[in-house]
Amino acid sequence: MKxxxxxxxxxxxxxxxxxxxxxxxxxxxxxxxIADPAGFARILYGYAIFxxxxxxxxxxxxxxxxxxxxxxxxxGLFSRSALLIINALLMGFIFLIGFNLIRGHEFDCGCxxxxxxxxxxxxxxxxxxxxxxxxxxxxxxxxxxxx
Amino acid sequence: MIGKDLKGIFFLLFFSLIIAFSYNHFxxxxxxxxxxxxxxxxxxxxxxxTDDVNAAxxxxxxxxxxxxxxxxxxxxxxxxxxxxxNQGHLPGALSFPLMEFDQKIIQILDSISxxxxxxxxxxxxxxxxxxxxxxxxxxxxxxxxxxxxxxxxQWQEKxxxxxxxxx
Numbered sequence: 001m002k003x004x005x006x007x008x009x010x011x012x013x014x015x016x017x018x019x020x021x022x023x024x025x026x027x028x029x030x031x032x033x034i035a036d037p038a039g040f041a042r043i044l045y046g047y048a049i050f051x052x053x054x055x056x057x058x059x060x061x062x063x064x065x066x067x068x069x070x071x072x073x074x075x076g077l078f079s080r081s082a083l084l085i086i087n088a089l090l091m092g093f094i095f096l097i098g099f100n101l102i103r104g105h106e107f108d109c110g111c112x113x114x115x116x117x118x119x120x121x122x123x124x125x126x127x128x129x130x131x132x133x134x135x136x137x138x139x140x141x142x143x144x145x146x147x
Numbered sequence: 148m149i150g151k152d153l154k155g156i157f158f159l160l161f162f163s164l165i166i167a168f169s170y171n172h173f174x175x176x177x178x179x180x181x182x183x184x185x186x187x188x189x190x191x192x193x194x195x196x197t198d199d200v201n202a203a204x205x206x207x208x209x210x211x212x213x214x215x216x217x218x219x220x221x222x223x224x225x226x227x228x229x230x231x232x233n234q235g236h237l238p239g240a241l242s243f244p245l246m247e248f249d250q251k252i253i254q255i256l257d258s259i260s261x262x263x264x265x266x267x268x269x270x271x272x273x274x275x276x277x278x279x280x281x282x283x284x285x286x287x288x289x290x291x292x293x294x295x296x297x298x299x300x301q302w303q304e305k306x307x308x309x310x311x312x313x314x
Contacts, residue, residue: 035176037174037176037178037193037195038176038178038192038195038197041182041193041195042191042273045182045184045191045273046273052185053181055182055184055193056178056179056182059178060168060171060178061163063167064163064164064166065163065167067163068163068166069159072159078155078158080155081151081154081155081158082155082159084152084156085159085160
């Protein structure tokens, strides 16, 4: 009973923190991609997964989808929809990083700053980080539904 | 709830697309709607408004490059970092790292005339350094500059002769 009360008491605070962290992360992640779309397009090409015709379209649109979803989540405008988009993007990132790690394909994730050095360890770290973000996103989605 | 979520998703997607394509249209670093991502056609590029890649000066056929190198028809410049050059480079190539452009250009200005035929290469079709150097050389008046798009990577793949720095 006491534990349930504590959960109820701290749940809104936790939800607020997750919203803020996910929102700011996505806004920040979009910044470098918007500033250098050609660099981001090369990163997408480097993943060796996307069909050539789709690379420019993704490089133009994905950063703005991250930006809009991030702001929307923080400011509570269509926050469930924004969260669904963020979770879908996170699932996409997890697939991309995981798939390339498994097949041993060297790549630069391009998540925040475009780096010139590809390191397996840092990509494993990114994979773990994205999984944690996704778990937080799923938790938040359940809570927003409950509200 | 699901209907509302879907409406929200469509609204956010639509809004994102509108601002993405508007920004791309007006931005100085905007991209063309389709890039040049076919390695057989040269250095890959998103074809942005500030694109360094000039398809017109590329040579994509490594056999032609081999002939040029054999016959010493062009002065060959390796624009990769010096450590990579030392590990192996095209026979007769001079080290001309992009990072040291300003120092290197002073050295070659006296020894290489503006009319000389130059060939520039870097690591592979993913690398634009060769095009950056080529554009800078062209802007300095070297009007006969070509880029080997496949770079050292393709040269090595083909099993052609590699020279190592014996310094």
